[in-house]
Amino acid sequence: MTAPVYLDYAATTPVDARIVDALPGWLAADGAFANPSSTHIAGRQAAALVATAAEQVASVLGCEPGQLVWTSGATESDNLAILGAARYRAVRGRHVVTMPTEHKAVTDAFRQLEREGFDVTWLAPSPDGRLSLEALRQALRDDTQLVSIMHVNNETGVVQDIPGIASCCRDRGVLLHVDAAQSFGKLPIDVAAWPVDLLSITAHKIYGPKGIGALYVSGRPGSHIAPLFHGGGQQGGLRPGTLPAPLIAAFGLAAAIAADSMHRDHDHLSRLRKRFRDAIRDIPGLRHNSPDAGFPGIVNVSAGDVDGESLMLALEPLCVASGSACNSARHEPSGVLRALGLDDAEAQGAIRFSFGRQTTDREIDFAAARYRAALAKLREIAPGDAA
Amino acid sequence: MVTDPYSAEVRRLFAAPAHAGTLPGAETVRAVAQGVDVELSLARDGDRVSALRFRARGCPHFLAAAEALCAGYEGRPVAELRAFRAAELVERLPVPIDKTGRILVLEDAVRSLGA
Known part of the structure; x- marks a missing residue:
């Protein structure tokens, strides 16, 4: 060999053959190339495709389609969640919490917050790689605004107790962001039952194409975040830019296949x-x-x-x-x-x-x-x- | 974007280190620095290198350089081996600039043979 x-x-991951077969049709002139924000027929066709994909992705997370913000992938989702939440809530406090075992997309975003004057607590893992809930409780302060913990570690496969972590954070009124790039479509996630505020996912880890991801935003009172980009006002201004309907459709199909299998x-x-x-x-x-x-x-x-x-x-x-x-x-x-x-x-x-x-x-x-x-x-x- | 960091020569030498080993009873030196570890064994036939072997731990460029050194100096005068300069392997293999210090460890080991 x-x-x-x-x-x-x-x-x-390689793109699933069913997506490879479907994608050219979505990209073509009679497909969903148009701007989904346009009100003409072609735009509405693209918007319908996006709506279907949102339902497919949302059903895997246990959320409403309207709670998804499309991004270019998990790195952007992580940055939007972490920088957006910390900056939006900075007037209330500037303490944030994460772990050194997070993905670079998270740790580097927190280092950016340090440069902006935020106080970052880096919680060390237990010997088994997991976060001790007691250590988390002790780290939370009156001025803590955000905690970011990944679901499945990309290097070791360690699975964190997200429901437990989420409960700790919710009890103290602290936002929780979860990088679920490695777990979405692979392990059960239920944001309807877990008090998670923000959750990052991506298509290319579940046999979808690169260049498309999403951020789940609970939208509960106090969970607002500030945008990183400014432009045409799409997605409520949280992540403006013309939506790539064909890629979103591919993400939706990848999510549906992942849920099924x-x-x-x-x-x-x-x-x-x-x-x-x-x-x-x-x-x-x-x-x-x-x-x-x-x-x-x-x-x-x-x-x-x-x-x-x-x-x-x-x-x-x-x-x-x-x-x-x-x-x-x-x-x-x-x-x-x-x-x-x-x-x-x-x-x-x-x-x-x-x-x-x-x-x-x-x-x-x-x-x-x-x-x-x-x-x-x-x-x-x-x-x-x-x- | 990542391009192949290894030349065909480095890949060939790394894949088949024919001169890896030790020479029982031969003159042996060891150098450990720069994150690499090398042991050289020299057997002489008069003023010539009759056999040169290495054991090493390090990156592919370092292992390839050790193999190239041993293969290149067998049968040649010991004086030529003593005159070995890391630069010749750095240029030939080639070795990235940030790894040249490791090849100098090989040169140090050669220098200490017969010291």
Whole structure:
């Protein structure tokens, strides 16, 4: 097997064949290319497509279609939620809370808030990667305005107790934003039951196209946010710009497919994870960074005695990640893994295998064998114990 | 955008490090710095390098450089090995500018052979 073996589904997914088939029709002249805000016939056709997609996405979240704001993806949604909420509520207080294990789209937005004079509390994870509700309660202050915690960690698959976190925040009148880029369409989410105020999602993690995402905004009193962009007033002025109806339609179809196959996908991923873990179980010196209770599509393991960059090259043609995909062009230790207690060498030697709907047993077996062989090769040529 | 950071030469040397290993009883030195770790073993036949082996831990460019060094100096005078300069491998492989310090660790190891 020399063709690429793609096991980087946590970074992005291939577009579902049903969407690939449908998208050209939506892009065409007799499709939904028009501006959905236009009142003419073509505009109304596009608007109808957007409305259908909003219903499809909303039904997966348990919200109303009108509570969705379309964005370019989860990075924009995260920034709109965090910067928008903090800035809107700044007159009430300037304390905000998050974790160092969040995605860069969140941590960098909080660093921007620090530059703007906000006081950021970075809550360390428990050894299992989860946020202690007691630690959160203690961190909340009278001037706390916003908490942002991701649902599923993109590097380790750790699943946070969002309902519990949401209750803590609601009790204190603090807004909660959830980055659900890794969980939307993969794990049940019910914002009607969870007191979440803002929630970021994206299409390209669920076999939809890149360039389209959404932010759920509860709209409850006090949950308003300030826009990042200014323009034509679309989407209530919260995120202006002509809506890309074909991409939104594709997102809607991806969400509907994900909802239909969620349990099958979860079972499939759980079985693949067990197969992979069993196949590498006897490799000496491995540290498993993904908990058993984590999302089954992500397996993060590290070996502290090999160079991570060499390991990545030795693993070719496997397409895997040495950290978050957004970091892989740099070879800095993963901040997420460092926060979980790994030293620099362990973090540098970490590999994230992430599986998807199309992953096969054969690919899992190949990946396990390749990982075993790559580690053996690099260990064989390495000097003995450090001088 | 990320382009392939490895030349065909680096990929070839990394994939088949024929000179990885140790030479029992041979002169051995070790250098650890810049996040890399290398052990060189030198066997001489008079004033010539009869065998040169390495063990190393580091990035692909460093492992490729270690293999290129050993392959390139076997059979040549020890004096030429001693005159090895990291710059020749940095240019040949090539090695990115931010990794040249690692190749200098290899040069340091060569310098300490027979020291």
